[in-house]
Amino acid sequence: MLDRRPLASLLVLLALGGCSPKRIPGTEIRDTADTREIVAVIDTYRKAVEAKDARAVMALVSPLYYDDAGTADPGDDMDYAQLERALPQDFDKLASVRLEIGVKQVTVEGDKATAEVFYDGKFRIVTPRGEVAKAEADVQRMRFHHEKSGWKFVSGL
Structure with a gap:
């Protein structure tokens, strides 16, 4: 008599594999309207930073923005108003x-x-002695809040 359990197990595995959630192409991120929008907001942020466009960055930021920079020191905390003032000054210091x-x-x-x-990130900072090349790479956690106009940053910039 033929044992059908291995065949049944294989069919169940194939059926489950066919039901795996869709992923955003090139990632392991589940493809939903929200995740697609968040990935798009991050890319829009990247483009705004490369263009040194403080207004475009601020358009992606919630008025609820607050970032403690991962430290207990309140001196490096940044809220929406502080970010709005700091971005143009920071971008002015960058040549590219x-x-x-x-x-x-x-x-x-x-x-x-x-x-x-x-x-x-790779950038050139304008100094009194000329431009200085810098590079920085790291892992970052960005937080978002969904508002009437869509997903906005609330920390992590």
Whole structure:
């Protein structure tokens, strides 16, 4: 008598594999309207930074923005108003910037979301002695809040 259990197990595995969630192409991120929008907001941010366009960056930021820079020191905390003042000054110090961002994970819970990203930035800073090349790469956690106009940054810039 033929044992049909291995065949049945294989059919179940094939059926489950066919039901795996869609992923955003080139990532392991679940493809939903929210995750697609968050990835698009991150890319729009990247382009705004490369253009040194403070207004375009601020258009992506929620008035609820608050970032403690991952430290207990309140001296390096940044809220929306401080970010709005600091960005143009920071961009004025840059002769050029290239920023690559790889989105590794997006988690959405109701009107809040978190994105884990890897960034690699190369920039030239204007100093009194001339331009100085700098590079920075790290993993960053970006947090978002869903508002009437869409997903906005609330920390992590």
